Amino acid sequence: MFRYADKSSGLLFSSQGLSDLTAKLAKRLRDEVESIDANRLLNTAPADLAAYLAEKYRLDPPALRRDEWSAEESETKIDVSGDQNRWISDRSRPFYVPGQRIDVEVPFDGDPELFYVRPNQFSLSPPRAAVRGRSLLLSFEIPHEQERDVRSETDRSLAEIEQNLSRIRGEADQYNRSLPYEAETAVSNRRARLLTNQGRVAALGIPLKKRAGAPSTYAMPDVRRRIVPTLPPAASVPYEPEPVLDAEHYEHVLSVVQNMVQVMERSPSSFAHMGEEALRDHFLVQLNGQFEGRATGETFNAGGKTDVLLRENGRNVFIAECKFWKGPKHYAETIDQLLGYSSWRDAKTAILVFNRGTSTSTVLDGVRERTEAHQYWKRTVDWKHESGFRYVFHHPGDRNRELTVTVLVFDVPSPSSTG
Structure with missing residues (x-):
């Protein structure tokens, strides 16, 4: 993140x-x-790339684990040449007296570098401590003839540190919340x-010359702050845009499908004895009424025959599977079936x-658990939606x-409900 804070003074929250x-x-x-290399970026799922960036650049403020603190004491020699209450003949040189050193160690989680960052609201007399690995160290040196309330001083110092950390957490949380939008x-x-x-370039109709030295892969820079997700894998081959069903048309297709609920509610006896194929055919009738006969059923596509297929200009733009609920296991097999049918150009299913x-x-709970x-x-x-969910899957091959x-x-x- 940053590595140029002056840490020699022992002052925290002052960089x-x-x-x-x-x-x-x-x-x-x-x-x-x-x-990022252009083809590398275009071949990476935008949401994955944005999530990677948001995670990489987020701040992780320290949080003290005070319930795990510990203290250690040792004998030491203390230089008291600067103590004006003592008579010392030559203050130009160190003057040592016997004493005791007490180190209070408080473990913490989070980024240690943020101990040196100054929050917007700060004190001109910041607390002192040393950061040693994943612990904060408060040290007290006490000449043998003096009395000091080390516990009170420790509590006071930690209270100041916690106050500054609270301010940093508030500002960092606001920044972290902005990162997904910033990355997207x-x-x-x-x-x-x-x-x-x-x-x-495509409109030129002229073959492009490949630039010498153009990167074929993208190497993620080293991240030293903490372990972060790696850049999502993607091919570096030239990116070719593919036609997809836009969101508005996708929602329209689904609205046509959902209109069948009203049809079934008006004439329940007509649907009480229908199986999957007969019900599917009714959905196809609705779709073809809107899309001029371009919806088909039991059509071969990729790995098998799909129940509902909507094609536009020779491209598959919508694929659907129609299945009776026979339990979570059977539903999971339907997901596999749908993914097997879908070619790489099928983005809306x-x-x-x-x-x-x-x-x-019970059905909705089973759908949610097995899908995720x-x-x-x-x-x-x-x-x-009251009776549905929307998910994003990735293709088995990419x-x-x-x-x-x-x-x-x-x-x-x-049949029983219709008499």
């Missing part, structure tokens, strides 16, 4: 200001994004510029779970090829 430090770290984050913005801005540049006779909350335990699950998206999977649970009428 550079924390606000100056956070500004420098934010700039380093942006500079690192700009320094930096990555997004550079990606947008690179893709715009690619578009201009869905699993439609038909529930007949099981408590909806899946080996290719990356994260859960904050998507508010962690940077992300697939959005929306899981919707539909309660299907049963």
Whole structure:
């Protein structure tokens, strides 16, 4: 993080200001994004890269583990030449007397360098202590003929240190909360510029000459502050943009699918005896009414036949699997099936779970637990829905090829409920 604080005086919280430090770290984050090889950046999942940067540049303020403190004492010689209450004939030289040294050691967690950073609110008489590895050391030297209340002095010093750490934590927390947005913005801005540049070059229709010495890989700089996640792996081959279903159209497809709930509610007896294929066909009718017949069922794609496939200009833009709920294990197999069907260009997918006779909350709990335990699950998206979830998976063959999977649970009428 920084290594130029003056530590020789023993003064804590008296080096550079924390606000100056956070500004420098934010700039380093942006500079690192700009320094990453273009293809390396474009081939890395943006969310993964932003998460890596936010973690790398976050601050980790120290927290004292006072319940684990300890003390050690030893005999020593103490130079009292500066003590004006003593008669000393020659103060130009050290004058030693017998004494005792007491060291109070307090372990801590966090970044030791932050003991030297000055919070916005600070004292002109900062506390003194030494940082030794992962411990804070308060030392007291007492001439043999003097009495000192070391415990009171220790408590007072630690109270001052805790007060400064509390101020630093408040400022650091605010900075840390800003990092995800800072990282996402930096990555997004550079990606947008690179893709715009690619578009201009493609419009030329002239083969590009490869620059001599262009990097084929990107080496992550050494991070000495603490252990941090490594830069997400990605290929350094030339990046080729791929067509995907944009978010607005994806939501529209899902809204068409969800409209089937109203159809089933209006005519429950019509759906009470239907199996998976018959129900799927009703969804296809709805989709083809909106997308001019471009939705198909039981279509071969990648590793098998998918239940619902929506194609646009020869590209697969939406894939869905329709399954009755038969327990968590069967649902997990459906995830594998969907990922096996999806080629690298399929970024928007869905699993439609038909529930007949099981408590909806039981199904939703099973979906959540099995999904987040899946080996290719990356994260859960904050998507508010009463009977569904949204997740991001990575393709089995490439962690940077992300697939959005929306899981919707539909309660299907049963024969007994319709009389």
